[in-house]
Amino acid sequence: DAGVIQSPRHEVTEMGQEVTLRCKPISGHNSLFWYRQTMMRGLELLIYFNNNVPIDDSGMPEDRFSAKMPNASFSTLKIQPSEPRDSAVYFCASSLRTGPNIQYFGAGTRLSVL
Amino acid sequence: DQQVKQNSPSLSVQEGRISILNCDYTNSMFDYFLWYKKYPAEGPTFLISISSIKDKNEDGRFTVFLNKSAKHLSLHIVPSQPGDSAVYFCAASDYNQGGKLIFGQGTELSVKP
Numbered sequence: 548d549a550g551v552i553q554s555p556r557h558e559v560t561e562m563g564q565e566v567t568l569r570c571k572p573i574s575g576h577n578s579l580f581w582y583r584q585t586m587m588r589g590l591e592l593l594i595y596f597n598n599n600v601p602i603d604d605s606g607m608p609e610d611r612f613s614a615k616m617p618n619a620s621f622s623t624l625k626i627q628p629s630e631p632r633d634s635a636v637y638f639c640a641s642s643l644r645t646g647p648n649i650q651y652f653g654a655g656t657r658l659s660v661l
Numbered sequence: 662d663q664q665v666k667q668n669s670p671s672l673s674v675q676e677g678r679i680s681i682l683n684c685d686y687t688n689s690m691f692d693y694f695l696w697y698k699k700y701p702a703e704g705p706t707f708l709i710s711i712s713s714i715k716d717k718n719e720d721g722r723f724t725v726f727l728n729k730s731a732k733h734l735s736l737h738i739v740p741s742q743p744g745d746s747a748v749y750f751c752a753a754s755d756y757n758q759g760g761k762l763i764f765g766q767g768t769e770l771s772v773k774p
Contacts, residue, residue: 551704
């Protein structure tokens with residue numbers, strides 16, 4: 548299995564532009580998570596889905612952030628409009644919601660908003 | 662409200678010696694605890710886990726100890742190797758919270774040759 552695949556690996560954009568991050572979870576996994584990592588706040592959970600349904604989006608910082616999971620093999624995290632304070636590394640993870648609920652992470656997308 | 666805390670931001674040990682990484686938590690409903698390792702420019706990778714009904718789990722050089730009365734767990738790496746140098750995250754899971762993980766802030770381990 549190729550693991551969790553995120554694209555792009557790096558994104559540089561200008562303030563005010565729309566940014567879309569993509570994630571392909573591990574086949575067969577039924578939970579998907581979006582995280583953001585910053586120096587100040589560490590690794591914070593933004594939103595997660597169970598069986599393609601959003602369960603908890605309380606970590607989404609503002610209405611500028613939205614996430615979708617149209618099917619079991621694809622999810623997007625969109626920021627519109629982007630701001631410099633959104634600059635961070637964004638991780639996607641997937642898991643089978645059993646036992647220790649081990650989450651497998653993608654390599655991340657490093658976002659820089661100028 | 663930090664439910665999972667790693668109070669040591671960094672740790673330096675000599676190759677071959679033991680590394681001990683610590684983690685404290687506040688929520689007694691957590692049912693699993695996990696350790697992740699993260700190298701720069703990569704995502705966190707799962708290392709080892711322990712159920713709340715156990716007090717020890719071992720996997721090769723890695724052992725996790727759980728003290729429920731103290732709400733404390735630790736990861737022991739013996740012997741430490743330079744390739745173990747990374748950031749280590751402690752995480753806790755509460756099945757009733759939908760399976761999400763609560764992560765600590767991480768401890769950066771440096772193993773010197």
